[in-house]
Amino acid sequence: MSTVRRTRWSVITGAPCSGKTAVIDELARRGRPVVPETARAVIDQELARGRRLEEIKADPAVFEGRIFRTKLALEGRLPPEEPLFLDRGLPDSIAYFTLEGLDPQEPRAHCLRIRYHRVFLFERLEFLKDPVRSENGDTAALIERLIEAAYTELGYSPVRVPVLRIPERAEYVLARV
Numbered sequence: 001m002s003t004v005r006r007t008r009w010s011v012i013t014g015a016p017c018s019g020k021t022a023v024i025d026e027l028a029r030r031g032r033p034v035v036p037e038t039a040r041a042v043i044d045q046e047l048a049r050g051r052r053l054e055e056i057k058a059d060p061a062v063f064e065g066r067i068f069r070t071k072l073a074l075e076g077r078l079p080p081e082e083p084l085f086l087d088r089g090l091p092d093s094i095a096y097f098t099l100e101g102l103d104p105q106e107p108r109a110h111c112l113r114i115r116y117h118r119v120f121l122f123e124r125l126e127f128l129k130d131p132v133r134s135e136n137g138d139t140a141a142l143i144e145r146l147i148e149a150a151y152t153e154l155g156y157s158p159v160r161v162p163v164l165r166i167p168e169r170a171e172y173v174l175a176r177v
Contacts, residue, residue: 006115007080010177011089013151013158014122015144019169023122023161024087026170035078037087038071060100068093068107075114083177089116091154095146099139104150111154119151120173121158 012020021037028034046056057063071090078084091111097104124144151158159176161169 004113004115005080007078008083008117009078009080009086009089010083010118010120010173011086011091011116011151012120012122012173013088013092013147014161015124015140015147017126017140018122018124018144019163019166020087020122022166023169023173024085026166027085027173030170032085032174033082034085035074035087038074039067039088042067042070061102064093064096064100064102067096072110083117085173086116089119090114091150091156092147094150095143098146098150099143108154111150116156118177119156119158120161120176121148121151122161122169123163125163 012024014020021040024034024036043053043056047053068090071088071093075086075090090107093107094104094111097107121144124140148158161172164172
């Protein structure tokens with residue numbers, strides 16, 4: 001068994017349309033080191049190349065695998081001793097693999113080799129569609145349950161972040177880091 005990489009990173013996670021990115025942006029504005037969401041970056045990159053969302057997500061195994069491997073490589077380069085805020089962590093891939101009917105064995109194995117300092121699970125806001133979201137409100141609720149289950153099964157006790165205004169949510173997170 002390989003060594004567990006312990007970090008000082010806090011994960012901000014939750015369903016699509018739960019306000020994660022807005023709070024990540026607020027934390028960055030306050031000078032806190034943050035890591036943006038990998039999936040959104042990959043999708044934005046592909047959209048800029050002229051691909052449609054349906055094409056990008058056409059093969060869930062390819063899409064989810066790319067997101068997971070990109071996150072894995074990114075986290076592998078981050079300094080574990082630096083207190084960072086991640087917009088989603090590796091265990092989110094377990095939830096998305098499960099959602100897509102894929103075997104989450106690979107992400108689960110990697111997740112057992114890393115420990116985050118804290119995991120914040122954001123309560124959902126009213127669901128709003130945007131150009132990179134393919135989900136709906138029902139799917140978002142399912143994703144939230146799958147994310148919570150993934151982190152809980154890995155031994156985390158996610159801190160639920162209630163619906164508040166963005167600055168108040170940022171304060172809520174900062175007070176619990």
